[in-house]
Amino acid sequence: xxxxxxxxxxxxxxxxxxxxxxxxxxxxxxxxxxxxxxxxxxxxxxxxxxxxxxxxxxxxxxxxxxxxxxxxxxxxxxxxxxxxxxxxxxxxxxxxxxxxxxxxxxxxxxxxxxxxxxxxxxxxxxxxxxxxxxxxxxxxxxxxxxxxxxxxxxxxxxxxxxxxxxxxxxxxxxxxxxxxxxxxxxxxxxxxxxxxxxxxxxxxxxxxxxxxxxxxxxxxxxxxxxxxxxxxxxxxxxxxxxxxxxxxxxxxxxxxxxxxxxxxxxxxxxxxxxxxxxxxxxxxxxxxxxxxxxxxxxxxxxxxxxxxxxxxxxxxxxxxxxxxxxxxxxxxxxxxxxxxxxxxxxxxxxxxxxxxxxxxxxxxxxxxxxxxxxxxxxxxxxxxxxxxxxxxxxxxxxxxxxxxxxxxxxxxxxxxxxxxxxxxxxxxxxxxxxxxxxxxxxxxxxxxxxxxxxxxxxxxxxxxxxxxxxxxxxxxxxxxxxxxxxxxxxxxxxxxxxxxx
Amino acid sequence: xxxxxxxxxxxxxxxxxxxxxxxxxxxxxxxxxxxxxxxxxxxxxxxxxxxxxxxxxxxxxxxxxxxxxxxxxxxxxxxxxxxxxxxxxxxxxxxxxxxxxxxxxxxxxxxxxxxxxxxxxxxxxxxxxxxxxxxxxxxxxxxxxxxxxxxxxxxxxxxxxxxxxxxxxxxxxxxxxxxxxxxxxxxxxxxxxxxxxxxxxxxxxxxxxxxxxxxxxxxxxxxxxxxxxxxxxxxxxxxxxxxxxxxxxxxxxxxxxxxxxxxxxxxxxxxxxxxxxxxxxxxxxxxxxxxxxxxxxxxxxxxxxxxxxxxxxxxxxxxxx
Numbered sequence: 001x002x003x004x005x006x007x008x009x010x011x012x013x014x015x016x017x018x019x020x021x022x023x024x025x026x027x028x029x030x031x032x033x034x035x036x037x038x039x040x041x042x043x044x045x046x047x048x049x050x051x052x053x054x055x056x057x058x059x060x061x062x063x064x065x066x067x068x069x070x071x072x073x074x075x076x077x078x079x080x081x082x083x084x085x086x087x088x089x090x091x092x093x094x095x096x097x098x099x100x101x102x103x104x105x106x107x108x109x110x111x112x113x114x115x116x117x118x119x120x121x122x123x124x125x126x127x128x129x130x131x132x133x134x135x136x137x138x139x140x141x142x143x144x145x146x147x148x149x150x151x152x153x154x155x156x157x158x159x160x161x162x163x164x165x166x167x168x169x170x171x172x173x174x175x176x177x178x179x180x181x182x183x184x185x186x187x188x189x190x191x192x193x194x195x196x197x198x199x200x201x202x203x204x205x206x207x208x209x210x211x212x213x214x215x216x217x218x219x220x221x222x223x224x225x226x227x228x229x230x231x232x233x234x235x236x237x238x239x240x241x242x243x244x245x246x247x248x249x250x251x252x253x254x255x256x257x258x259x260x261x262x263x264x265x266x267x268x269x270x271x272x273x274x275x276x277x278x279x280x281x282x283x284x285x286x287x288x289x290x291x292x293x294x295x296x297x298x299x300x301x302x303x304x305x306x307x308x309x310x311x312x313x314x315x316x317x318x319x320x321x322x323x324x325x326x327x328x329x330x331x332x333x334x335x336x337x338x339x340x341x342x343x344x345x346x347x348x349x350x351x352x353x354x355x356x357x358x359x360x361x362x363x364x365x366x367x368x369x370x371x372x373x374x375x376x377x378x379x380x381x382x383x384x385x386x387x388x389x390x391x392x393x394x395x396x397x398x399x400x401x402x403x404x405x406x407x408x409x410x411x412x413x414x415x416x417x418x419x420x421x422x423x424x425x426x427x428x429x430x431x432x433x434x435x436x437x438x439x440x441x442x443x444x445x446x447x448x449x450x451x452x453x454x455x456x457x458x459x460x461x462x463x464x465x466x467x468x469x470x471x472x473x474x475x476x477x478x479x480x481x482x483x484x485x486x487x488x489x490x491x492x493x494x495x496x497x498x499x500x501x
Numbered sequence: 502x503x504x505x506x507x508x509x510x511x512x513x514x515x516x517x518x519x520x521x522x523x524x525x526x527x528x529x530x531x532x533x534x535x536x537x538x539x540x541x542x543x544x545x546x547x548x549x550x551x552x553x554x555x556x557x558x559x560x561x562x563x564x565x566x567x568x569x570x571x572x573x574x575x576x577x578x579x580x581x582x583x584x585x586x587x588x589x590x591x592x593x594x595x596x597x598x599x600x601x602x603x604x605x606x607x608x609x610x611x612x613x614x615x616x617x618x619x620x621x622x623x624x625x626x627x628x629x630x631x632x633x634x635x636x637x638x639x640x641x642x643x644x645x646x647x648x649x650x651x652x653x654x655x656x657x658x659x660x661x662x663x664x665x666x667x668x669x670x671x672x673x674x675x676x677x678x679x680x681x682x683x684x685x686x687x688x689x690x691x692x693x694x695x696x697x698x699x700x701x702x703x704x705x706x707x708x709x710x711x712x713x714x715x716x717x718x719x720x721x722x723x724x725x726x727x728x729x730x731x732x733x734x735x736x737x738x739x740x741x742x743x744x745x746x747x748x749x750x751x752x753x754x755x756x757x758x759x760x761x762x763x764x765x766x767x768x769x770x771x772x773x774x775x776x777x778x779x780x781x782x783x784x785x786x787x788x789x790x791x792x793x794x795x796x797x798x799x800x801x802x803x804x805x806x807x808x809x810x811x812x813x814x815x816x817x818x819x820x821x822x
Contacts, residue, residue: 329708
């Protein structure tokens with residue numbers, strides 16, 4: 001660690017921030033303070049709230065409660081424009097650069113220099129070049145941003161931030177798409193900013209980076225503040241321990257019966273869509289959990305197996321037969337179903353009724369006149385306890401939990417549904433419906449279904465799975481029996497820290 | 502009294518067609534009061550005749566719009582069909598075969614729009630703007646702009662009415678409405694229309710054969726437009742490449758007036774029917790009242806704007822859009 005450049009007075013404070021998205025509490029009563037010249041890392045599991053916190057500080061989200069204090073002023077809500085005016089900038093892959101124009105144009109966006117109505121490109125180019133040089137960056141002001149790499153695009157965001165004389169920069173998962181060299185470049189640039197007295201909030205799930213450039217870390221869990229600590233005498237294991245670890249009540253007891261047969265689903269050497277050579281097997285009666293950080297490749301693997309994404313290699317065998325699907329239609333015809341991660345954009349037919357949403361997959365394989373549909377729909381509504389006025393009610397008026405049940409009902413209605421791929425099945429679902437869904441998953445497994453469960457909720461993964469496969473960087477790194485792991489050891493696998501064998 | 506108020510409010514909120522029917526009734530009654538010729542069997546029969554062709558085209562447009570597509574080139578290939586049919590008849594081809602050929606032309610043209618849109622990954626709206634020119638050009642090429650005469654060939658058909666008021670050709674249109682309504686509400690193909698129009702990605706993920714389905718929707722549209730072209734020829738007695746002018750826009754207007762959002766995913770041919778009826782009633786009453794045809798164009802366009810505004814108001818009132 002370099003010589004301390006950290007000021008003693010905080011340059012920014014967030015006090016008691018709370019934020020909810022619908023029924024999900026993303027942040028509850030979180031407070032942090034930030035000093036000039038320091039790198040403050042926000043760490044936590046998927047969904048812990050770290051990204052939300054970063055966005056609230058930069059004005060891209062507004063908190064439901066709480067305030068931000070900067071430069072002695074108290075703010076309840078910051079707009080992006082206000083944040084920029086106060087010297088706060090954000091570098092993120094969601095808040096982007098304009099690809100079709102040049103580096104200089106992006107740097108000067110909103111602050112263009114003009115003389116009597118005509119833009120002074122020469123001057124803007126000169127200033128951009130000077131700025132780039134002062135930061136040791138080798139970008140030319142006239143380069144078109146679309147032609148740049150992801151790392152370079154992020155650097156353009158940094159240049160823009162510096163041009164706006166940002167004193168606080170929030171980095172939101174900046175290295176997720178970067179290679180080793182580009183990461184090093186970014187780290188060096190951040191060091192540069194730090195020594196210039198800029199205050200940096202660094203949101204990441206890569207713990208090695210936290211220890212490489214961080215001064216202090218804030219650990220968040222389930223939207224709450226766990227601890228704010230200096231990193232000097234800690235190890236990665238210490239941080240991991242603080243990130244996870246919940247009490248018994250979060251867990252669900254599943255009555256496991258064990259596999260009902262020895263012939264099942266074999267996923268053989270699947271590659272493509274960001275996935276690299278994954279081989280897994282699943283037996284009837286078994287729940288195989290798939291764990292990992294965001295970007296590890298879990299949903300990508302699911303899409304490949306389901307035929308929704310193009311594979312470069314891979315075969316799928318069911319009961320010893322090669323049934324490799326080339327489209328979801330193929331997969332469903334063989335009894336393979338998939339509940340997607342984002343029900344609003346890839347799951348529900350939003351303006352349609354419960355009936356249509358439940359019946360749609362099955363009706364593809366029925367006769368032209370949708371015979372026998374009503375009893376089928378009512379059966380699913382009944383078994384899954386979907387709370388509604390009736391099957392004709394629109395799904396967009398249902399709660400998250402009931403929407404998930406409708407989608408589950410859709411797949412259970414498919415004839416010969418034998419393999420269920422569930423991607424975050426209880427995301428945005430209230431606790432009551434969550435446990436109901438766990439009950440159904442448990443029952444289905446015990447009745448002989450093969451379930452691939454993708455979940456970022458560690459207690460959920462541990463409660464329901466028989467075995468757990470961990471993915472990192474598009475590969476499966478390890479498969480363990482659920483009884484042999486804990487939240488902590490799993491998180492270590494996700495992050496890539498060695499576990500004692 | 503208050504109970505009636507809430508009931509009517511919810512009726513209009515959830516069913517745009519009821520509102521449209523009310524407006525139509527008001528216009529009809531109003532016109533009838535100013536000129537009682539409006540209610541004569543002759544005029545009513547005329548009214549139904551006038552909306553026969555638009556009706557079928559609007560049914561086809563409903564299917565396309567609900568599934569997220571458009572066909573602006575209808576004007577052109579209707580013109581092409583009403584020229585080809587008389588050309589064949591005058592060359593000695595028996596009438597039924599000539600009519601089938603005309604319908605086939607429309608099926609092929611519409612299907613071409615669908616296939617091109619999928620192949621070039623371009624919005625069907627844009628593709629059909631292009632084919633509007635192509636099909637129109639073909640018709641001009643074939644005819645040299647000369648009217649193709651089939652006068653008197655279809656007199657039995659156009660002359661026939663039921664009860665002296667309901668023209669048989671209008672019954673054909675009604676059958677078209679009924680069949681498509683059944684299709685959209687109770688069949689697998691109809692389900693696919695709504696699924697694809699709602700969210701193509703979801704449709705793909707539940708096993709709907711998206712590409713094949715879209716092509717079928719365009720083919721069905723072509724079939725309906727083909728029958729409409731035949732009925733148009735029967736009514737006019739001859740064909741010009743420009744005979745179909747105005748059909749596409751009016752059809753889309755009728756669909757929107759009937760309550761289907763232009764963005765797709767929802768809609769019903771019942772709504773479209775009342776949209777067509779309203780447009781026809783307005784045209785008929787403006788005629789009866791001797792209003793300039795230029796005003797009619799303004800009236801129709803304003804009506805579509807009004808329909809869109811009402812749609813937005815319904816969303817505000819909390820109804821299903």
